[in-house]
Amino acid sequence: MITTSRHLKHYIFLCNPTKSSLPIPQFSIIQSRLHIYYNCIASITVGFPLPFFTIIRNFIGKCQFPATQASPNKEEVTDEVFNQILTSVENASRPNTKICTAYVDKFCRAGNLSAAARLLQSLHHKHIFLNPKAYNLLLRAASEKHDIDLLCQVFKDLLISNGVLSSTCYADVAKAFTKTNDGVQLLRFVKKVSALTSPSATVVNRIIFAFAKCGQVDKALLIYDQFKSLSCKPDLFTYNTILDILGRAGRTDEMLHEFASMKEAGIAPDIVSYNTLLNNLKKVGRLDLCLVYFREMGENGIEPDLLTYTALIESFGRSGNIEESIRLFNEMKMRQIRPSIYIYRSLVSQLKKMGKVDLALKYLEELNSSHSDLAGPNDFKRKK
Template identity: 45%
Template sequence: MIGSVRHLSGAAQPVQVVVFQMHHLVLLTSRTSADLAILLMLFVFFDNCMTSRYLLLSKLAPDSTSYMNVAKALQKLDDCELILKFVRELLEITHHRDPTVMNRIIFATAQYGHIDKSLVIFEELKKYQTSLDVVTFNTVLDMLGKAGRVDEMLHEVKLMEELGHFPDIVTYNTLTNCLRRLGRLDLCKRFFGEMLERGIAPDLRTYTALIDSFGRSGHITDALEMFQKMKKSHQPSVYVYRALISNLKKAGQFELAEKLTEDMSSSASELIGPEDFKPKNKGRRFRKNG
């Protein structure tokens, strides 16, 4: 059953929206890019919202599906000015809150493979420093690192501190993990040293990334020393054992690899497994539908 019909002014063509009882939207006449800019706002306000059209204005947090729908709509926008218009309108609505909404839009957009569009949003946020926090930078660092864009990632780390946002454990783990995959042991060691100098204690993820980075680079002795150091303060995980064993085999250290395999098997019930690495707050995870 149709609840109401609304017309939106200010577009190249009138946009007629039909709102059903369950608050789903059907866009009847939107075809132009200008209409899509308005549709982006509609996604945030309406999609999967079972309460009211003023989702953000009423301080009710959009769910992950709403953010992914915004990301889908951004796929269809090639005009940066329209994206920026959307960002500015959204910032006006959320100016009195923390940057969570924009952070999740950046994340969701990158999840759909549109890193450059995420960066367009990020660059606009830099003009409004109150709309940035450490999470914003961590999100951008992660997407740049995974894309292999190391120089840009290092630039943003430097800028992060210049703007008064100091790295936390998530920042350092993000950097180390991305650099590990790219074989940049030199930078992994640099950020690990910086982390210790600032009094930030490494966690299991930090150690796992460093041990694997040493092993991949053929520095087996350093990897084993780091492994022993980790065991003094953290219960080893299945992942770190597997990474170390794999790297030992690649280095021809089969006897030592076998010894570690036996050690892993004998303490299997005590090892940190996949379930321990899952976020406790599942509502903050984003997945692609389908």
């Protein structure tokens, strides 16, 4: 079958001005409109058989000549294309979602996001539901264009139809807000989204995490402050995320305040909560508080893990209490927690600074002999 784009190219060839009886000014108008029409159609040609000669005849018949000429309207052309696409999909024995997704992709690549959105909406109204890929394509395009209104609508549609979204979708939402400081618009979006998923806080948690991950800490905290007025409420994951955000930003006092608020709200801290505190307190040299929360862990029956011992061993080493570092290191091995190369390097470095070269060489040899059995980067990943 001859493709639609080839039909149109052939028709333009037949309209060569050397063979046309039309006056040159009138022909130029037709040729210009045909060129616009061809660019629109060629950008979405993915396999549907369309009666193009009929469309073009009708299209040329609508051409306005110098006396009543108006600029070509892209939306009018798009409407005609939509009618053909929708008719073909409706008449198909089984709608081809891959072809429909390809149309959305073509529109997005051409920068015509409104056309892609209209196509998805029209298919939805006709109870033709596409796979999430089509919505993801439009979501990404809206994010890159910073089209907040379109992005919010597509995100909500995805959430309603699919439920569980990928981390990429949340990242696209966060990136879309990088060029705006409109907190009202952001909070309005979060409020609408939370209403769709109430009483679960999972979606809002992932939005907060995405904003923090792309460097928009203040907006992440703004969303968190809004949590109290939402139908869903902060949970353990919410607090752990906020503790991490504040700790990384060096806002230690605020981190400790949120930790206290967490317990006041009746949410028991877990190993992630305590490790977040210990790791960030270590960075600011608060060994006293590290010991307080380490003891609190034991009182609450929470077993320390590799991250816990790493924070404490490094804290004692930096404070000059290398004996306590070694004691904790041996305790960790007795608990059958695999040491990491980072702990060995920390011990060796601190021992050398203190002039305990023989002991440093001992741990260096131990490191080299057990290198393959040491904990790797994956063991330091934050628990979900």
